[in-house]
Amino acid sequence: MQDRFTHKNKVGRHRIPWKVRKEVYARDNFTCQYCGKKISRDEITVDHLIPLAENGTDEMINYVTSCLACNQLKGSMPLRDFARTMNFQIENLPVHGDPVTNNPLLPIQIRLLRRKIIEKGRLEGTLKGTRAQYKLEKEFRRAFWNTPESLSLQAIFPNLPGQVRIMIPEIQAIAKNKREFLLLVELAKSANTRNLIGSVITTESDVEQVVMNIARKTNDKALRLRLEQALKRWQSALMK
Numbered sequence: 001m002q003d004r005f006t007h008k009n010k011v012g013r014h015r016i017p018w019k020v021r022k023e024v025y026a027r028d029n030f031t032c033q034y035c036g037k038k039i040s041r042d043e044i045t046v047d048h049l050i051p052l053a054e055n056g057t058d059e060m061i062n063y064v065t066s067c068l069a070c071n072q073l074k075g076s077m078p079l080r081d082f083a084r085t086m087n088f089q090i091e092n093l094p095v096h097g098d099p100v101t102n103n104p105l106l107p108i109q110i111r112l113l114r115r116k117i118i119e120k121g122r123l124e125g126t127l128k129g130t131r132a133q134y135k136l137e138k139e140f141r142r143a144f145w146n147t148p149e150s151l152s153l154q155a156i157f158p159n160l161p162g163q164v165r166i167m168i169p170e171i172q173a174i175a176k177n178k179r180e181f182l183l184l185v186e187l188a189k190s191a192n193t194r195n196l197i198g199s200v201i202t203t204e205s206d207v208e209q210v211v212m213n214i215a216r217k218t219n220d221k222a223l224r225l226r227l228e229q230a231l232k233r234w235q236s237a238l239m240k
């Protein structure tokens, strides 16, 4: 399944691609996120906030820029303990690679809501393991449920299930027209295809083209089946 966290798919542990490192460094302004020091080229590292030894995910969302000294000092210490040692706030750490928090086109309330959940997961050390993404999306849905944004979407789209409705702001940010909007709504109905939104399908995508291409080329049978089903439902939605 495609990951919604990061561009770095199917890359083994400890091998963070240079392109991803550069992105993290640039967004953190080449500054250690633990001690605040500006870092020279030979002392700059990417650190896993929740250590790999603690089952932290090897994903962009779990990366920050760290100087070599902080990285070594932290080792596999839980983030919470290290924050206490170094006297920094976990809430002040940046979030990278999250399709909601890092999407400037989304309403700020939604982005902040999502950010809070990520912060809590970091503080409590729960944002880890192979189900980290699943847990995050689930918590997010739960928190979103009673917000004014959710209630207004409920009024506009009363027939959409909750896991689709929560994707509407992201879908609206990507869709350039009604056709794309309807196709993305159909994709949001299955977990397999939902994860394409914000990772593979972004604001720059020609949505139809991308979906057709994946449906044609993917080796993932479940994904292909779900895409074909979504395309079928989309065709009948277009007729209405």
Ligand SMILES: [Zn+2]
Pocket: 032, 033, 034, 035, 036, 037, 066, 067, 068, 069, 070, 071
């Ligand atoms: Zn440092």
